[in-house]
Amino acid sequence: MSQPLRRRVIATCRRRSMAVSDQHAANGCAVAWRPSDGFVLPLAQRLRFRALPVVERRDDPFGVRDDSHTGAPKATAGQVLRETVQLLREMDAYAKRRLCLALVLVGVAAVLNGLAPVVLKSVVDDLNPSAHDAPLPLFAVVGIYALATWLTRIASQLREFVFGGAQRRMYRSLSERLFAHVIRLPMRFHLQMKVGAVSEALTTGLQGVEYILQYTLYTILPVLLELATVIGVLLHLGQPVFTALFVLALLGYAAVFAWGVVRIAGPARAAAAAQTEAHGVMLDYVANFELVKYFGAESIAGKRFDAVLARGEAHWRTYYARRLSNGMLVGTIFAGFLGLTLAYACRQVRAGAMTLGVFVMVSAYLLQLVRPVEMLGVALQQLARGLAFVERMLDLQRQAPESVQGRATPAVDGYGELVFDRVHLSYGTGQPVLQDISFRVRAGRTLGVVGASGAGKSTLLRLAVRLVEPDSGRILLDGCPVCDLALASLRAAVAVVPQDTLLLNDTIANNIRLGNPECTRVEIEQAARLAQLHAFIMRQPEGYETRVGEHGLRLSGGERQRVSIARAMLRRPRLFWFDEATSSLDALTEQHIVRNLRQIAQHHTTVVVSHRLSSVAHAEEIIVLQQGRIAERGTHAALLASDSLYARLWHQQQCADTAPYERVYPS
Structure with missing residues (x-):
C-alpha cells in the first residue's frame, strides 16, 4: 500500500471510529472497545461489517440475555420439551x-411386532408330537406369523412416508x-446480537426438533x-x-438413564452453545474479509476461531x-438380564414346567428387544442433545x-407534517442521547439537520420510524402520535436513504424494487436515471439483472448509495428522510443527485441529515445538534450572518471543498 493511500485509510479509520463510538454510546450498545483495540471494531460497525467482537464471552449467544450475570435459572429439559410440544x-x-x-x-x-413371537410359540408347540390338537392348522399359524411380520414392515414403511411429509411441512x-x-425483533436486539449466532440457533434448533421427532417416532415410542x-x-x-x-431390567435401565441424562445435559448444552459461537x-470474519485483509488479521481470525472450536471440542x-459410561452400565444391566432369563427358561424346560414354544x-423376545432397547438409550441421549439445540x-x-399494531389508529391521512415535541432519549443507560428536542417540519417543507458525529442525528430517524421509543415527549406525523400508528402504516409513509447503504444479495432491479414491490420496469429505470445510476447499469453485461453480491460488495460505495436513493424515489411517501444520502459520492455526482432530490422532494416533507452543509443550505430551517441538544436553528442565511457554530463549519468546509456552494446550488 502506498504511503498516501495508507494515510487516507488511517484517517478514515480514525474519523469513523470516533463517529461509531459516539453513535453506539448514543444507541446504548454494549460494545466493549478499548484504546488498545485500535480502530478495527468501530470501523467494522460503522460500515456494517459485523463483529470482530471484543466483548467477553457470555452464555447468551445473542448478546441480549445473560443468565450467568443475572442469576436467572436456565430452562429445565422438561420446560424445553413442553415449549417444543407447544410449538408443534x-x-x-x-x-x-x-x-x-x-x-x-x-x-x-x-x-404387531410384540405379538409375532406369540404366533411363533404356537408354531413350535404344534411341532411337538405330544401336543394336543391345535385350534388352527399348522400352515394357517405359519401364514398368520408371516402376515404379522409383513404387516409390521408395511406399517413401518408407511410411517416413514407419512411422517416424512409431516416433517417437511413442520420444518x-x-x-x-x-x-x-x-425480522420483527426490535432494533436493540439487532444492534447487540452476535452475527451468526441467530443463524446457527435457527439451524441447530430446527435440527433439534427433527432429532426429537425422529427419535421419538422411530425409536422411543415403538420400543416402549x-x-x-x-x-x-x-x-x-x-x-x-x-x-x-x-x-426389573427396565427399572434398572430407567435409573441409569435418569442419572445419565443429568450428567450429559450440561456438556450437551455447553457444546451446543460453543457450536453456535463458532458459527458466529x-x-x-468471512463476511468481513476485506477488513481482515486491510489489517492483516488472518492469523488473529484463525486463532480466535480455533479457540472457540477448542472449547467446543472439550x-x-x-x-x-x-x-x-452410561452405555457401559446399560450393557451390564442387559447382559445380566439376558443371562438370568435364559438360565431360568432352561431350568423350567428341563423341569417340564415350560413348553418348548x-x-x-x-x-425371540430377548433377541428382538435387546438391540432396540440399546438403541433406546442412544435415542434418549440424542433426545437430550436435541433439547439442548432447541433451547x-x-x-x-x-x-x-x-x-406491530399501534395503540389506536391503524393509518392516518395527511401531507407529511412531522413534529418532535420535547423528546428525550437515554436508552436506559442513564447517559442522555437526546434532550428536549423540539421542531416542526411543515408539509412540503425541508428541514436540514447537521452536527458532529455522535450528536444524535441518526437517532432522530430511528425515533421517527419507531425503531426506538423515546423516554418522554411526543413525535407526531400529521397530528397523530407515531406510537398510535401501526408500524406498516408509519413506515410506508417514510422513504429513507440511510447513512449505511443496505443492499440484498440480489439483482439491482430487485434492490430498487424493494422500495415499491408493485412498480413497473419503466418506473425502476426512471428512478435509476434520477439517481444517476442508469448509465452505469446499462454498461453491465446483465443490465438491471446484475447481481450486487453480499452486502452489495460488487458495487462501489457511490454505486450502492445511488441504488439506495433510487429505491427511496420509488416509495412515493409523505416524508423523505435523507441520512447522509450523498456521503459516498464525488462532488460532481453529488451536484446532480442533490438537484434531482430537490426536484423529487419539492412537494414532499423532507429531512436532510448531512455533515456537508452544502447539502442542507436550501432547507427552510436548519437545526444544529450538539451533544444531543439543539444548539442553533434558523435558515442558512441567518445562521451565516451570526457568529455561530454553523457559520464556522461552513467556512471551514468551503476552504476544503473543491465544489463551492454556487456550483452545487446555482441561482
Whole structure:
C-alpha cells in the first residue's frame, strides 16, 4: 500500500471510529472497545461489517440475555420439551393429520411386532408330537406369523412416508415463523446480537426438533409400546417370573438413564452453545474479509476461531465420555438380564414346567428387544442433545418483538407534517442521547439537520420510524402520535436513504424494487436515471439483472448509495428522510443527485441529515445538534450572518471543498 493511500485509510479509520463510538454510546450498545483495540471494531460497525467482537464471552449467544450475570435459572429439559410440544401443537392441520397418522402406524407396528413371537410359540408347540390338537392348522399359524411380520414392515414403511411429509411441512412452518419473528425483533436486539449466532440457533434448533421427532417416532415410542405389549403377553400367559425380570431390567435401565441424562445435559448444552459461537465467529470474519485483509488479521481470525472450536471440542469430549459410561452400565444391566432369563427358561424346560414354544417365545423376545432397547438409550441421549439445540432456538423465540399494531389508529391521512415535541432519549443507560428536542417540519417543507458525529442525528430517524421509543415527549406525523400508528402504516409513509447503504444479495432491479414491490420496469429505470445510476447499469453485461453480491460488495460505495436513493424515489411517501444520502459520492455526482432530490422532494416533507452543509443550505430551517441538544436553528442565511457554530463549519468546509456552494446550488 502506498504511503498516501495508507494515510487516507488511517484517517478514515480514525474519523469513523470516533463517529461509531459516539453513535453506539448514543444507541446504548454494549460494545466493549478499548484504546488498545485500535480502530478495527468501530470501523467494522460503522460500515456494517459485523463483529470482530471484543466483548467477553457470555452464555447468551445473542448478546441480549445473560443468565450467568443475572442469576436467572436456565430452562429445565422438561420446560424445553413442553415449549417444543407447544410449538408443534401450533402447526397447521395438514402436519397434525399426518403426525397423528404416523403415531397410529407406530402403535400398529409395535403391537404387531410384540405379538409375532406369540404366533411363533404356537408354531413350535404344534411341532411337538405330544401336543394336543391345535385350534388352527399348522400352515394357517405359519401364514398368520408371516402376515404379522409383513404387516409390521408395511406399517413401518408407511410411517416413514407419512411422517416424512409431516416433517417437511413442520420444518417449513417453523422456519417461516421463526424467520418472521427474527425480522420483527426490535432494533436493540439487532444492534447487540452476535452475527451468526441467530443463524446457527435457527439451524441447530430446527435440527433439534427433527432429532426429537425422529427419535421419538422411530425409536422411543415403538420400543416402549413393544415392551408394554411383551409385558402384557407374559402376564396373560401366566409367566410372572419373566415379567418380573423384564420389569426389573427396565427399572434398572430407567435409573441409569435418569442419572445419565443429568450428567450429559450440561456438556450437551455447553457444546451446543460453543457450536453456535463458532458459527458466529466464522461468519463474522468471512463476511468481513476485506477488513481482515486491510489489517492483516488472518492469523488473529484463525486463532480466535480455533479457540472457540477448542472449547467446543472439550465439551464434546466430556459429552462422549459420559455417554460411554452410561452405555457401559446399560450393557451390564442387559447382559445380566439376558443371562438370568435364559438360565431360568432352561431350568423350567428341563423341569417340564415350560413348553418348548414358550422357551422359543422368550428367546425371540430377548433377541428382538435387546438391540432396540440399546438403541433406546442412544435415542434418549440424542433426545437430550436435541433439547439442548432447541433451547437456543427457544431463547430466540422468547425475545419480545416490536409492537406491530399501534395503540389506536391503524393509518392516518395527511401531507407529511412531522413534529418532535420535547423528546428525550437515554436508552436506559442513564447517559442522555437526546434532550428536549423540539421542531416542526411543515408539509412540503425541508428541514436540514447537521452536527458532529455522535450528536444524535441518526437517532432522530430511528425515533421517527419507531425503531426506538423515546423516554418522554411526543413525535407526531400529521397530528397523530407515531406510537398510535401501526408500524406498516408509519413506515410506508417514510422513504429513507440511510447513512449505511443496505443492499440484498440480489439483482439491482430487485434492490430498487424493494422500495415499491408493485412498480413497473419503466418506473425502476426512471428512478435509476434520477439517481444517476442508469448509465452505469446499462454498461453491465446483465443490465438491471446484475447481481450486487453480499452486502452489495460488487458495487462501489457511490454505486450502492445511488441504488439506495433510487429505491427511496420509488416509495412515493409523505416524508423523505435523507441520512447522509450523498456521503459516498464525488462532488460532481453529488451536484446532480442533490438537484434531482430537490426536484423529487419539492412537494414532499423532507429531512436532510448531512455533515456537508452544502447539502442542507436550501432547507427552510436548519437545526444544529450538539451533544444531543439543539444548539442553533434558523435558515442558512441567518445562521451565516451570526457568529455561530454553523457559520464556522461552513467556512471551514468551503476552504476544503473543491465544489463551492454556487456550483452545487446555482441561482
